[in-house]
Structure formats: C-alpha cells, structure tokens
Amino acid sequence: MPTRTLRTTHVIIKVRGLKKYFELKKGFFSFGKEPIMIKAVDDVNFDIRSGEVIGLVGESGCGKTTVGRLLTRLEDPTEGFVFFLGRDIALLEGQDIKVFRRNIQMVFQDPYESLNPRNAVLQTVMEPLVNHNIGDTLEDRVEMVIQALEDAGLAPAKEYLERFPHELSGGQRQRVSIARALVIKPKVIVADEPVSMLDVSIRAGVLNLMLDLRDKYGIPYLFITHDIAVARYVSDRLAVMYLGRVVEIGETDRIILSPKHPYTQALISAVPVPDPDAKHGRIKIKGEVPSAANIPLGCRFRPRCPQAFEDCGWQGEDLVEWLEENGLLGSDSVLTAEVRKLHPDEFVLGFHLKEGKDSEKVLRFIRERTSQASGTNPMFRAIERIDKTLTDRIIEIRCKSAELSASDLAAELFTELESIVRYKEIDHPMHDIITGMRRENNKLTVDVGGGTAENLNTIEAFLKDFVKHYRKMSRPEFKGVKTISPSSSGKTVTATCNDSKEPAYKVAKDVSALITNAYVKEDMDGLGGLLLPIKVKGSRITVRIMGSDENWKKLESSLKSFLRARSESGEHRCAAAVSDISIKSTKAKQSAIVVKFRTVAEPPQFDVGEQQVACYLYKDSAV
Numbered sequence: 265m266p267t268r269t270l271r272t273t274h275v276i277i278k279v280r281g282l283k284k285y286f287e288l289k290k291g292f293f294s295f296g297k298e299p300i301m302i303k304a305v306d307d308v309n310f311d312i313r314s315g316e317v318i319g320l321v322g323e324s325g326c327g328k329t330t331v332g333r334l335l336t337r338l339e340d341p342t343e344g345f346v347f348f349l350g351r352d353i354a355l356l357e358g359q360d361i362k363v364f365r366r367n368i369q370m371v372f373q374d375p376y377e378s379l380n381p382r383n384a385v386l387q388t389v390m391e392p393l394v395n396h397n398i399g400d401t402l403e404d405r406v407e408m409v410i411q412a413l414e415d416a417g418l419a420p421a422k423e424y425l426e427r428f429p430h431e432l433s434g435g436q437r438q439r440v441s442i443a444r445a446l447v448i449k450p451k452v453i454v455a456d457e458p459v460s461m462l463d464v465s466i467r468a469g470v471l472n473l474m475l476d477l478r479d480k481y482g483i484p485y486l487f488i489t490h491d492i493a494v495a496r497y498v499s500d501r502l503a504v505m506y507l508g509r510v511v512e513i514g515e516t517d518r519i520i521l522s523p524k525h526p527y528t529q530a531l532i533s534a535v536p537v538p539d540p541d542a543k544h545g546r547i548k549i550k551g552e553v554p555s556a557a558n559i560p561l562g563c564r565f566r567p568r569c570p571q572a573f574e575d576c577g578w579q580g581e582d583l584v585e586w587l588e589e590n591g592l593l594g595s596d597s598v599l600t601a602e603v604r605k606l607h608p609d610e611f612v613l614g615f616h617l618k619e620g621k622d623s624e625k626v627l628r629f630i631r632e633r634t635s636q637a638s639g640t641n642p643m644f645r646a647i648e649r650i651d652k653t654l655t656d657r658i659i660e661i662r663c664k665s666a667e668l669s670a671s672d673l674a675a676e677l678f679t680e681l682e683s684i685v686r687y688k689e690i691d692h693p694m695h696d697i698i699t700g701m702r703r704e705n706n707k708l709t710v711d712v713g714g715g716t717a718e719n720l721n722t723i724e725a726f727l728k729d730f731v732k733h734y735r736k737m738s739r740p741e742f743k744g745v746k747t748i749s750p751s752s753s754g755k756t757v758t759a760t761c762n763d764s765k766e767p768a769y770k771v772a773k774d775v776s777a778l779i780t781n782a783y784v785k786e787d788m789d790g791l792g793g794l795l796l797p798i799k800v801k802g803s804r805i806t807v808r809i810m811g812s813d814e815n816w817k818k819l820e821s822s823l824k825s826f827l828r829a830r831s832e833s834g835e836h837r838c839a840a841a842v843s844d845i846s847i848k849s850t851k852a853k854q855s856a857i858v859v860k861f862r863t864v865a866e867p868p869q870f871d872v873g874e875q876q877v878a879c880y881l882y883k884d885s886a887v
Contacts, residue, residue, distance in 0.1 A: 274313065274314055275311045275312070275313055275314075276312050276313065276314050276348070276349065276451060276452055276484055277311065277312040277335065277346065277347065277348055277452060277484075277486075278311050278312075278345075278346075278347040279308055279309055279310050279311070279312075279331075279335070279344070279345070279346050279347075280309055280344060280345045280347070280684075281307055281308075281309065281343060281344035281345065282305055282307070282308040282309070282331070282334060282341055282343075282344035282345070282346060283303070283305055283306055283307060283308075283341060283342045283343040283344050284304050284305040284327075284330050284334055284339060284341055284342050285301040285302060285303050285304065285306075285342045286301070286302040286304055287299045287300070287301055287302075288300040288301070288302055288557060300557050301557065302556045302557050303508050303556050303557070303559055304327045304330045304508055304556060305327045305330050305331055305334065305341075305508050306327075306507075306508035306509050306559065307344070307509055307866070308327075308331060308344075308505075308508075308509060308510050309510065309869070310503050310510060310513060312452060312484050312486060313484060314451075314482060314484055315478065315482040315483075315484055316484050316485075316500045316501065317474075317475070317478060317484065317485045317487050317498050317499050317500050317501075318484070318485070318486055318487065318499060318500065318501045318502070318503060319487045319488075319489065319495035319496075319498065319499030319501070319502045319503065319516065320332075320486060320487065320488045320489070320503050320505060321489055321490060321491075321492055321495045321502060321503070321504055321505070321531070322490065322504060322505035322506060322531075323490065323506070323531075323553060324490060325553065325556075326505045326506055326507060326508065326553075327505055327507075327508040327509075327556075328456075328488045328489075328490075328505055329373075329456055329457075329488060331486075331488070331505075332370065332454045332456045332486060332488050334346060335353075335368065335452075335454055335486060336365075336368055336369075336370045336454055337353050337354075337356070337361070337364065337365070337368075338370075340354055341354055342737075343737055343738070345684075345733075348364060348367070348368065348452075349367075349451075350694055350697060350722055350726065351364075351722070351725065351726060351729070352726065352729045352730065352733060354729075354733060355728075355729040355732055355733055356729075360725075362396070365396075366392075366396045366448050366450065367450050367451040367452065368450055368451065368452045368453075368454065369392075369444075369445035369446075369448070369450040369452075369453050369454070370445065370453070370454045370455075370456065371438075371441050371442055371445050371453060371454070371455040371456065371458045372441065372456055372458075373456050373457035373458065373460055373461060374461050375429075375434055375437035375438040375440070375441055375461060375462075376429075376434070376437065376461070378441055379429040379437055379440060379441065380429075381428065381429050381430060382428075383428070384425065384426050384427060384428055385413070385424045385425055385426070385427050385428075385432075385440055386406070386409055386425040386426065388440060388444055389409045389412055389413065389440065389443050389444045389447050390405050390406070390408075390409050390447075391444070392444060392447055392448045393405045393408060393409070393447060393448060396448055398448060406425075408447055409421075409425070409443075409447060410422065410425075411447075412443040412444075412446045412447035413425075413439075413440070413443045415443065415446055415477060415480070416439040416440070416442045416443035416446065416473065416477075417439050417469070417473050418436065418439050418440070418443065424436075424440075433466075434461065434462050434463065434466070435462055435463070435466035435469065435470060438458060438459070438461075438462060438470055439470065439473065441458075442458075442470075442473065442474070442477070446477065446481075446483075449481070450483065451483070451484075452483065452484055452485075452486070453483055453484075453485050453486075454485070454486045454488070455474065455485050455486065455487050455488065456488045457488055457489055457490070458470065458474070458487075459471060459489075459494065460489065460490070460491070467494070471494065471497055471498050474487075474498065475498060485498075487499055492520070492531065492532060492535050493535060495516070496516055496517075496520050499516045500515070500516060501513065501514065501515055501516060502514065502515075502516045502519040502520070504519065504525065504527065504528045504531065506527050506564065506565055507553060507554065507556060507559060507564045507565070508556055508559070508564075509564065509866075509878065510869075510878070511525045511527055511528065511565065511877070511878045511879070512524060512525040512527075512528045512875060512876065512877050512878070512879075513869075513875065513876050514874050514875030514876060515874055515875075518873070518874050518875055519875065520532060522875075524872055524875055524877040524879065524881075524882060525565075525877050525878065525879050526547075526549075526565065526569045526570060526571045526879065526881075527549075527565050527569070529547055530547040530548075530549045530570075533545065533546045533547040534546060534547075547570065548570070549568045549569070549570060550567075550568055550570075551567060551568050553568075554567060560577070560579065561577050561579055561610060561611065561864070562576050562577010562578070562579075562864035562865070562866065562867075563576045563577055563864075563866070563867050563878075563879065563880065564866070565879075566578075567582070571881060572642060573642045573645075573880075573881075574642045574643075574645040574646040574862070575646070575862075575864060575880045575883070576642075576646075576864065576880060577611070577646075577861075577862075577864030577865075578611070578643045578646045578861045578862070578864075579608065579610060579611055579861065580606075580607075580608030580609055580610070580611065580612050580613030580614070580859070580861070581608045581613075582643055583608070583613045583643070583859060583861075584606055584608055584613060586637075586641070586643065587599070587606075592633065593606075598625070598626065598629045599615070599626070599629070601621075602617060602618060602621040602622065602625065602626045603615045603616065603617060603618065603621075603626065604616045604617060604618045604619075604854065607856075609796070609797050610797045611797070611860065611861040611862070611863050611864075612796055612797060612858055612859065612860050612861070613858070613859045614653070614856045614857070614858050615630070615856055615857040615858070615859075616655065616854055616856045617854050617855055617856060617857070618854070619853075619854055623652055623855050623857060626857050627650065627651075627652065627857050630650055630857060630859065631650055634647060634650065634859070643861075646861045646862045646864075647859060647860070647861055647862075648793065648860050648861060648862050649793070649794070649810060649858075649859075649860045650857070650858070650859050650860070651794075651810040651811055651857070651858060651860075652810070652811065652812070652855055652856070652857055652858070653796065653808065653809070653810045653811070653855070653856050653857075653858045654812075654813065654816065654855055655850070655852040655853075655854055655855060655856050656849060656850055656852055656853050657816060657847055657848065657849055657850060658806050658807065658808055658847070658848050658850055659806070659807040659808070659809075659816065659819060659820055659823065659845065659846070659847055659848075660804055660805070660806060660807075660844075660845070660846060660847075660848045661772075661775060661804065661805040661806075661807065661823070661842060661844070661845050662803060662804055662805075662842070662843045662844040662845075663768050663771040663772040663775055663803045663804070663805070663838075663841055663842055663843065664768050664771070664803070664841050664842075664843045665765050665766060665767050665768045665771065665841065666765065666766040666771050666837050666838060666840065666841035667763070667765060668741050668744065668763065668764045668765060668766055668837065669706075669763055670705075670706035670744065670761045670762050670763050670764075671705050671706050671761075672837065673706070673741060673742075673744045673745070673761040673762075673763070673764050674703050674705070674706045674707060674708050674759070674761045675703055676739075676741075677708050677731070677742065677745065677759060677761065678701065678702075678703040678708050680734065680739065681701065681708070681727075681730065682701060684730075685698065685730075687699075694723075694726070696713045696714070697712075697713045697719045697722055697723060698710055698711065698712075698713060698723060699711045699712070699713045706760060706761045706762070707758055707759065707760050707761070708758065708759040708761070709756050709757070709758045709759075710723055710727065710756060710757045710758075710759075711755065711756055712750075712754065712755050712756060712757065715754055715755050717754065720750050720754050720757065723757045724748060724749070724750055724757050727748045727757060727759055728748050731745045731748065731759070740766070740767055740770060741764045741765065741766045741770070742764075743764060744761050744762045744763060744764025744765075745759055745760075745761050745762075746760050746761060746762045747759070747760045748760075766837070766838075766841070768802070768803035768841070769802055769803055771803070771838045771841045771842075772800050772802065772803050772804065772805050773800055774836075774837075774838035775805060775827070775838045775839065775841075775842060776798050776800045776805050778827075778830065778836055778838060778839065779795075779798060779805075779807070779823070779826075780798060782826075782830075783795075783823070783826055784863075788822060788826055789818065789822045791809065791815065791818060791819050791822055794809050794810040794811055794815060794819075795807060795808070795809055795810075795819075796808040796809065796810065796858065796860070807819070807823070810858050810860065816847060817847075820845060820846065820847055823845055824845050827839040827842050827845070864880075866878075867879055867880050867883075870882045870883060870885075872885060
C-alpha cells in the first residue's frame with residue numbers, strides 16, 4: 265500500500281447542501297397530484313483539496329455516481345452548491361462553462377462504452393484539445409497526445425495512435441480514457457468506478473498509475489467505488505454514503521480501523537479477511553435499503569440499524585410493522601374488530617375507528633400494549649402521547665402574498681448571503697476574496713479583498729449567480745434585486761434592491777415552518793406538543809390537534825394570537841400575510857386514536873475526533 269500523507273493545501277471544490285431530486289414519472293390519472301421525488305443526493309457536504317484523493321464509497325444506488333455527475337455539471341443540482349475555485353458551477357454560462365469543463369474531467373466506469381469504436385486512439389485523445397482549441401498546429405496536438413498516452417502507461421505511445429478500441433485490452437482502454445482526461449491538464453478528475461470493469465490482475469496497475477499521476481501533477485481525484493479495499497488503497501480521505509447522504513467522513517485509515525457510524529461498521533465487517541484464523545464477526549443489518557422516494561424520517565439508517573434507540577426518529581409505519589409482526593392485526597384482535605383503518609403519517613399513527621365503536625376500549629388497549637413493550641423495544645420509549653382526536657374538522661390557515669420593501673429585501677439578502685457564504689472561514693473559497701459585507705437601506709455592499717480586478721470580477725459574478733440560483737430554487741422575492749455592479753474604485757460590489765413581493769404559496773411554507781419551529785417546539789399554551797403533522801397545499805395550511813373539542817377552540821385562538829404577535833414584532837414577515845384562521849368541517853365523522861412519536865430531525869454531522877459522523881449515538885461525545 266502506498267505511503268499516505270494527508271494534504272492540507274487549499275480547497276479546489278467545496279460541496280455544500282448538495283441535493284439532486286428526480287421526479288418519478290407517473291400515469292395520466294395522477295394528473296394534479298403531488299409529484300413523487302427520487303432523492304438521489306440529499307444534503308451532501310465535503311471538500312476536495314489540491315493534490316488529495318477523496319474516496320466516495322457505498323452500496324449500489326446510494327447516489328455516488330450522481331454526486332460525480334453533479335460535480336462535472338453533467339447534472340444540475342436541485343438545491344445546494346458546488347463551488348469550483350469560488351464559483352457556483354450550476355450557473356456558469358458561455359465561456360465560463362467551457363473553461364470549467366476544461367478544468368474538471370471524468371473517467372467513466374466502463375471503458376468498453378466510453379470510447380467511440382469508430383475513432384482511433386489518436387482521434388479519441390485529441391478530441392478534447394480540438395474542443396478547447398489547445399495547440400497551435402496538428403503536430404503540437406499529436407505531441408500532447410503522445411505525452412498523455414505515455415503518462416498513462418501506454419509506451420511507446422506511437423504504437424497505439426492508430427489502434428481502435430476493439431484492438432485494445434480492457435486495461436489499455438481505461439488507460440486511454442485516463443489519457444483523454446489528462447491531455448488538457450485538468451485541475452480535478454472525477455473517477456467513477458474506474459477499475460470495477462477490469463480484471464483483478466490489472467487493477468493494481470491502473471490504481472498505481474492514477475496515484476503516480478496525482479503525485480506528478482498534483483491533480484486531486486474524487487474516486488467513486490463500492491469496493492472498500494480499493495478505496496483504502498488509493499484514498500487520503502474517505503466519505504461513506506447511504507441512501508443519498510454522507511454518513512461518515514474522515515481520514516481513510518481512521519474510517520477503516522475505527523469506524524463510528526453503524527452503517528460504516530457493517531460495511532467494513534462485510535469485507536473478506538484473507539486469514540482463516542482471524543476472528544472477523546460480520547455485523548448483520550436487517551431488511552432492504554428503503555426507496556429513495558420514501559426516505560425514513562429522522563436517521564435514514566434507523567429501520568436497519570442494530571443500534572437504533574429512542575432518539576433515532578420512529579414513524580407510524582414502524583408501529584404498523586410491529587403490530588403485524590406481533591399478530592395484533594389478526595382476525596380475532598381487538599384492533600381488527602374496532603378499527604376501520606390505520607393511517608401512518610410521518611411521526612404519527614392514526615387508528616380510525618369504525619362507526620359506533622368504543623374509543624376508550626381501543627385507547628386502553630393501545631396504552632397497555634405500548635407500555636408493556638417499552639422495556640424491551642426503544643421504539644415505544646419514543647412515544648410522546650397517545651390520545652383521541654376528532655376527524656370531522658380541521659383548522660385552516662389562509663395566506664396571501666406578502667409585500668417586501670426594498671430595505672427589507674436587502675436585509676434578507678444580507679442574512680441569506682452571510683449564512684451561506686462563510687467567507688471568514690480560512691478554507692472557504694471566498695476567504696480573502698470577500699473581506700466584509702454590510703447593508704445600508706436598500707443596498708448590500710461587499711468588500712473586495714486585495715482590490716484586484718480578478719477578485720472584483722469573481723465577486724460580481726458570484727453575487728449574480730447567488731441571486732439567480734436562490735430566485736429559481738426557493739426565494740422568488742429575489743426578483744426585486746435590481747442591479748449588481750462594481751464601484752468605480754474597484755474596491756466594492758453593490759447589490760441594489762427594489763420593492764418586491766413574496767407569493768402566497770411561499771408565504772404558506774414560511775408560516776408552516778414558523779409554526780413547526782416555534783409554536784410546536786416551544787409547546788405554546790400547552791398545545792404545541794399536541795399538533796399532528798401540518799400540511800401545506802398552495803396558499804392554505806391545514807392543522808389538526810389531539811384531544812377534545814375544547815382543544816380545537818383553544819388552538820384556533822392561540823394560533824391567532826401567536827401569529828399576530830409575530831406580525832407586530834416585525835420579526836416574521838410571513839405572519840402579517842395570514843388572511844384567515846378558522847375551523848372547517850370535513851366529511852369524516854368518525855373519531856380516531858393517535859399515537860404520536862417524538863419528532864426527530866435528520867442527524868447533523870457530529871465531530872468525533874478526526875471524523876464527522878451523522879449519528880445521534882455521538883450527540884453527547886461530539887467535540
């Protein structure tokens with residue numbers, strides 16, 4: 265194994281909050297319904313530093329290749345950023361995108377498919393030079409091709425120039441692919457399973473070649489693989505993906521020798537050990553990988569995790585599964601006799617009763633069974649409340665569009681920019697390029713580091729990209745940003761804002777988030793903890809509560825007071841755009857029993873020594 269020295273030089277690529285969702289195509293009769301989204305990549309964060317190899321490992325279908333395609337701009341992100349030398353690549357256009365494509369190249373998995381069978385090696389490797397107009401003459405380009413082929417281990421190179429792909433072995437084809445990526449001297453290479461299609465006998469040669477090229481030219485790699493042994497051989501740092509998210513990242517040897525996340529532990533335990541006397545117990549995980557269209561709430565590994573506990577985020581679906589496994593939904597059970605249907609909804613399970621059935625009997629039965637199981641099953645220790653609810657009504661909150669003054673828009677742009685662009689951090693791409701930000705009335709001013717023309721142009725382009733990106737993704741009110749222009753002195757870039765308007769559907773989402781993050785978490789008036797999952801459709805919000813008729817009346821009054829106070833304080837613009845709060849009748853007449861679990865967010869990355877782990881097991885031990 266090669267000697268591994270972790271490099272601490274500057275960041276070339278910074279990935280933050282990266283998401284890629286694909287809409288699942290449905291039939292004609294699903295018209296008008298909410299689209300089903302496949303969350304292929306879901307909030308991925310990592311850096312690629314100059315001269316390092318970062319390995320990205322995980323099971324098939326976890327999103328590794330999609331991350332590689334996002335980094336090379338073969339796909340555009342749904343949300344989040346990929347910064348390449350300080351620029352958000354999602355919004356590069358024209359000449360900028362051409363320069364970017366020259367600087368980041370990809371080596372694909374299948375050398376039998378990635379080479380055009382009609383082109384000889386010379387044409388294949390020369391094509392990037394022609395596309396990017398590199399080389400003054402044909403002779404210059406041929407010399408560059410020969411150098412790239414020899415760097416890729418195909419020597420003497422002249423013997424390969426006129427060969428076609430079918431005349432090469434698998435290893436030689438992959439070396440041609442590497443030469444094609446190298447010939448234009450990129451700053452980053454994304455290698456997607458580059459040796460998985462090759463015979464074991466020639467894998468080591470290709471891997472050593474890639475490491476030699478890294479050492480010779482200082483080119484960093486994102487090395488995507490499902491083979492942990494290969495990843496350990498080539499990588500300085502390792503990122504482990506599960507179901508679209510990086511669950512653990514750190515130095516390779518630390519991850520391999522001391523894995524923290526239960527999924528990483530299970531993954532490494534599955535690697536064969538070539539020693540018949542070695543004790544190597546394999547960690548078994550239950551079930552199959554969940555669908556990326558229906559990712560579990562809380563920790564996404566929780567349904568399969570052998571170490572799951574009450575803080576991991578249990579859902580109504582988990583309780584349904586337990587009831588089935590323990591025979592409590594059989595033909596002779598109390599629940600089958602009394603309950604019309606089960607309705608799992610996020611962290612809640614509703615037992616909708618048959619007409620005229622005894623709700624107290626069902627309530628007593630559920631409480632007894634869950635109490636008995638709480639000593640042995642962590643799921644039941646996560647239950648917050650079991651109570652009745654009325655299904656014949658809802659509380660409806662209607663929203664209208666919100667007016668936004670130019671000064672307020674500038675303030676929100678400043679807040680958004682400051683929260684995302686942490687330019688004061690030493691390893692941030694904009695560190696020393698941006699040296700300060702301030703707002704005055706309807707203007708946001710950014711100070712240019714060094715006062716250089718290059719930094720000035722970088723900041724101007726970045727701000728335009730930033731506003732355009734957020735206007736498209738989640739902040740339509742940013743349409744009110746009128747101009748972004750540099751000062752005559754070249755020391756600042758200023759964004760000037762006009763009055764704007766936030767559409768009603770966006771207001772409804774903001775009000776829903778406000779109720780969830782403030783009213784529910786603070787358990788306002790003793791009612792916040794009784795709320796059932798809040799639903800948003802267009803400009804309307806639907807709220808339900810556990811308990812009696814009296815709770816509904818209290819909640820209606822309490823929500824009005826809560827939103828009025830937020831509106832008067834001026835802290836939450838969305839609260840002022842609520843036009844009506846009232847109780848509405850529904851067609852349903854039966855009552856229901858509701859089991860509500862603790863609401864748990866996706867675990868963040870906890871710093872555990874030299875590793876970052878997305879697991880609540882390390883919540884209290886994080887640095």
